Amino acid sequence: MACGPVSSLREVRAEILELGCDTPGCTAQRLGPPPAGALLSVRDVSVRYGTKVALEAVDLDVYQDRVTALIGPSGCGKTSLLSCLNRMTDLVPGCTVSGSIRFDGRDVATEQDTGWLRRSVGMVFQRPNPFPLSIRDNIWLPLKEHGCKHSELAARTEEVLTQVGLWNEVKERLDQPALSLSGGQQQRLCIARALTLRPRLLLMDEPCSALDPLSTEVIERLILDLRGTVSIVIVTHNLAQARRVADDVVVFWNHDDSGCVIEAGEAEAVFANPRQPDTVAYLSGLRG
Amino acid sequence: MPEPTRPLVSGATLGAGRHGASQNNLADTVFGVLVWGSALAVTAGFLWLVGEIVVSGFGAISWEFLTSEPASSGRAGGISTILVATLGILGICLAVSIPLGLGTALFLSEFSQGENRMGRFVRASLDVLAGVPSIVFGLFGNAFFCVALGFGFSILSGGLTLACMVLPILIRSIELGLRAVPNDYRVAAAALDLSKSRMIVRVLLPAAAPGLIAGLLLGIGRATAETAALIFTSGYVDRMPESVFDSGRALSIHIYDLAMNVPGGEANAYGTALVLVGLLLVINFVATHLVERFVSGRIQSA
Amino acid sequence: MKVKSTDRILVWSLRAASATAGSLVLLILCFLVLESVEGITRVGAGRFLNDPGWHPSQGAESEFSLVPMIAATIASTIGAILLAGPVGVLAAVFCRFYAPPKLARAFRSIVELLAGIPSVVYGFWGLVTLVPLVRELAPPGASLLAGILVLAMMIVPTVALLAFAALKNVPPGHLEGATALGLSRWTTIVKVVFPSAASGLGVAIVLGTMRAIGETMAVLMVCGNITKVPSSLFDPVRTLTANIALELGYATQEHRAVLFVSGLALMIMIVLLVFVQERLQRRARLA
Numbered sequence: 001m002a003c004g005p006v007s008s009l010r011e012v013r014a015e016i017l018e019l020g021c022d023t024p025g026c027t028a029q030r031l032g033p034p035p036a037g038a039l040l041s042v043r044d045v046s047v048r049y050g051t052k053v054a055l056e057a058v059d060l061d062v063y064q065d066r067v068t069a070l071i072g073p074s075g076c077g078k079t080s081l082l083s084c085l086n087r088m089t090d091l092v093p094g095c096t097v098s099g100s101i102r103f104d105g106r107d108v109a110t111e112q113d114t115g116w117l118r119r120s121v122g123m124v125f126q127r128p129n130p131f132p133l134s135i136r137d138n139i140w141l142p143l144k145e146h147g148c149k150h151s152e153l154a155a156r157t158e159e160v161l162t163q164v165g166l167w168n169e170v171k172e173r174l175d176q177p178a179l180s181l182s183g184g185q186q187q188r189l190c191i192a193r194a195l196t197l198r199p200r201l202l203l204m205d206e207p208c209s210a211l212d213p214l215s216t217e218v219i220e221r222l223i224l225d226l227r228g229t230v231s232i233v234i235v236t237h238n239l240a241q242a243r244r245v246a247d248d249v250v251v252f253w254n255h256d257d258s259g260c261v262i263e264a265g266e267a268e269a270v271f272a273n274p275r276q277p278d279t280v281a282y283l284s285g286l287r288g
Numbered sequence: 289m290p291e292p293t294r295p296l297v298s299g300a301t302l303g304a305g306r307h308g309a310s311q312n313n314l315a316d317t318v319f320g321v322l323v324w325g326s327a328l329a330v331t332a333g334f335l336w337l338v339g340e341i342v343v344s345g346f347g348a349i350s351w352e353f354l355t356s357e358p359a360s361s362g363r364a365g366g367i368s369t370i371l372v373a374t375l376g377i378l379g380i381c382l383a384v385s386i387p388l389g390l391g392t393a394l395f396l397s398e399f400s401q402g403e404n405r406m407g408r409f410v411r412a413s414l415d416v417l418a419g420v421p422s423i424v425f426g427l428f429g430n431a432f433f434c435v436a437l438g439f440g441f442s443i444l445s446g447g448l449t450l451a452c453m454v455l456p457i458l459i460r461s462i463e464l465g466l467r468a469v470p471n472d473y474r475v476a477a478a479a480l481d482l483s484k485s486r487m488i489v490r491v492l493l494p495a496a497a498p499g500l501i502a503g504l505l506l507g508i509g510r511a512t513a514e515t516a517a518l519i520f521t522s523g524y525v526d527r528m529p530e531s532v533f534d535s536g537r538a539l540s541i542h543i544y545d546l547a548m549n550v551p552g553g554e555a556n557a558y559g560t561a562l563v564l565v566g567l568l569l570v571i572n573f574v575a576t577h578l579v580e581r582f583v584s585g586r587i588q589s590a
Numbered sequence: 591m592k593v594k595s596t597d598r599i600l601v602w603s604l605r606a607a608s609a610t611a612g613s614l615v616l617l618i619l620c621f622l623v624l625e626s627v628e629g630i631t632r633v634g635a636g637r638f639l640n641d642p643g644w645h646p647s648q649g650a651e652s653e654f655s656l657v658p659m660i661a662a663t664i665a666s667t668i669g670a671i672l673l674a675g676p677v678g679v680l681a682a683v684f685c686r687f688y689a690p691p692k693l694a695r696a697f698r699s700i701v702e703l704l705a706g707i708p709s710v711v712y713g714f715w716g717l718v719t720l721v722p723l724v725r726e727l728a729p730p731g732a733s734l735l736a737g738i739l740v741l742a743m744m745i746v747p748t749v750a751l752l753a754f755a756a757l758k759n760v761p762p763g764h765l766e767g768a769t770a771l772g773l774s775r776w777t778t779i780v781k782v783v784f785p786s787a788a789s790g791l792g793v794a795i796v797l798g799t800m801r802a803i804g805e806t807m808a809v810l811m812v813c814g815n816i817t818k819v820p821s822s823l824f825d826p827v828r829t830l831t832a833n834i835a836l837e838l839g840y841a842t843q844e845h846r847a848v849l850f851v852s853g854l855a856l857m858i859m860i861v862l863l864v865f866v867q868e869r870l871q872r873r874a875r876l877a
Contacts, residue, residue, distance in 0.1 A: 336719070423804070426835075
């Protein structure tokens with residue numbers, strides 16, 4: 001199997017037959033060795049909006065202190081899966097989630113304490129969405145809500161803003177409206193805001209898709225810096241980005257109008273040696 | 289609600305081929321005359337009405353007029369007691385309608401998404417309430433506040449009746465303001481596990497403030513303009529009210545009484561009308577511009 | 591999902607506020623019905639239509655015919671909407687398609703100002719300017735005609751503002767299409783714009799009608815308030831609303847109850863019109 005990602009489809013199909021794999025479908029076995037103990041494991045999860053099935057029978061694992069990228073063509077349920085992970089799906093009327101999602105030994109789907117869940121699992125959205133308040137208040141609001149002592153507010157603010165590399169840029173103007181920042185700065189502020197709660201897992205939904213290339217580069221560097229402090233799940237449709245930042249990759253695909261996972265594993269292994277023809281085609285830009 | 293009025297397709301581009309068939313040409317001309325005629329008629333009516341009030345009312349108005357009590361049934365003297373009673377009625381009206389209106393609007397915009405029976409019921413009943421004629425509010429206020437609750441003809445009864453009346457317009461405009469706040473903020477707050485109460489107080493209300501104030505001003509305007517609902521609730525005693533349980537005469541009722549029941553009261557009726565119209569123009573002007581300023585500019589907060 | 595205790599208090603107080611606001615209409619209906627019952631049972635519903643006249647406070651000889659007032663309300667409403675409907679819609683057309691942007695903006699402000707002027711001021715203005723003019727045509731001046739004119743003037747802004755909103759919702763593609771075909775303004779507006787905005791324009795007319803039916807002060811001040819079925823435009827009339835405003839102050843017993851009956855009748859008319867309006871609005875949204 002010395003073929004790169006650009007090997008022809010026929011060759012790959014032959015290999016699959018040789019290996020005795022099933023026909024292409026919604027199965028995904030991990031490529032590469034699994035690290036010990038998954039922080040988050042998703043089993044047989046389906047997401048429905050009313051009667052429309054957005055995501056069908058998804059299995060995946062997220063490991064401690066690693067960056068996991070969810071990739072795949074648009075409309076294949078990556079964002080839907082992401083929002084199950086911290087139960088943002090509760091906010092969507094008519095949305096039902098089935099299957100099991102275990103995070104830190106607890107079942108996300110039936111978790112009574114959504115507060116604990118949302119504090120442990122932070123989220124950053126596609127469009128930067130700082131509150132229409134001052135920079136400082138954007139950080140203070142969640143801190144105060146979750147009982148941070150007044151004497152610690154300043155220190156924690158500096159801590160998270162430093163973490164995202166924003167401190168030196170804004171320390172002189174913490175009282176200015178957050179909306180006066182540039183798009184990239186706003187997104188970093190949102191990341192800082194999510195970090196205030198010291199989450200164990202950070203969900204990022206295409207965090208760079210609304211940004212210019214330079215800001216994107218800054219955010220990507222930030223993601224690499226954060227690795228080790230917090231585990232990250234990032235949705236992206238930018239393959240190059242996934243290559244640059246991800247330790248693990250999960251490939252989503254559309255089957256009969258609903259999304260599923262077709263390939264998962266260590267990033268290098270998946271990019272170098274995909275097993276599914278759809279993955280090959282997607283990675284080589286033939287489809288998707 | 290004020291919106292940008294620039295047409296998407298302006299009059300200049302529309303109907304570029306107006307020199308088509310000759311009968312269409314004639315129809316086009318006649319229609320144009322009617323359209324311009326209607327606009328002229330409306331403008332003329334406006335100028336006539338406002339001109340009449342301003343020209344005839346201007347002479348009556350002075351500092352003296354605003355600060356002295358009415359004498360000989362309002363023929364002489366000023367309108368100080370009337371202004372006080374109007375403010376009292378307005379105060380009661382707002383004290384009741386603001387919390388009720390804000391609460392209902394928050395419920396409708398934040399807690400009754402999708403198919404919610406309570407939300408649908410409240411919405412439908414507010415739609416009907418908005419159409420109820422003011423004299424019917426007067427009947428209701430008289431039967432409920434004055435007689436059943438025993439408040440009699442009083443500023444309290446009048447204020448409460450007006451509160452019922454302005455509620456629909458208040459709720460509708462506050463709800464519009466709240467809905468205009470981008471959903472991003474709500475989602476972000478939920479992801480940070482902010483409580484709904486904190487999200488509403490710290491994020492939603494500040495972001496929606498201009499809309500809320502504009503709605504409030506519209507409500508105040510509606511309440512200040514009202515007459516029929518007050519005749520049989522706050523009554524028309526023109527003495528200085530000493531408490532909210534006293535009857536008090538609102539500006540609009542003063543105009544009515546002077547014009548209809550007091551021979552020789554016309555001069556002061558003009559004066560009072562000018563004060564009332566002036567007040568309302570200022571309120572509407574501020575409301576309109578507040579909305580425009582904040583809609584065009586960035587929403588920010590202290 | 592765990593809800594924080596502050597949130598629970600908040601939700602319950604918001605629910606309480608909404609329940610109060612929502613049940614107001616029922617409360618109003620309740621009181622109208624309650625106060626009307628005496629009138630309907632003691633006087634009898636038939637007499638509202640069959641009595642020879644309106645002489646409500648003469649003990650056993652009282653007469654309770656509401657026919658003159660109903661006739662006056664219907665006549666003044668129809669007259670006003672016949673005048674104000676076309677003028678209001680055409681004024682909106684002017685604002686949307688004819689006036690250059692600056693003029694349109696100014697004109698809209700004028701219409702908004704007119705919409706904010708209190709009805710008692712319209713009534714007063716009618717009393718001091720229109721009534722003397724009508725008197726020169728045919729005495730006494732205070733008449734159905736004066737009422738129609740003042741009412742029309744009052745509801746033109748309502749109709750115009752709502753019609754303008756309806757015209758604005760016409761998809762720009764329709765207009766561009768019509769322009770590209772070289773249609774004249776007249777054809778574009780009458781054949782393309784009006785049909786496409788029909789439901790919205792209907793809403794404007796219905797809301798205008800509602801205002802006209804419910805209006806009290808303006809008609810009270812210029813109509814002359816005689817309880818007779820009018821035979822010409824120059825006859826003085828008294829509408830249902832004016833009747834309530836004039837007599838509630840001293841009415842007792844059956845008389846008071848009959849006034850509440852007329853209030854209930856007004857309320858029912860309005861509820862029916864609200865239903866019509868809602869259906870139109872739903873159609874307008876679908877279109």
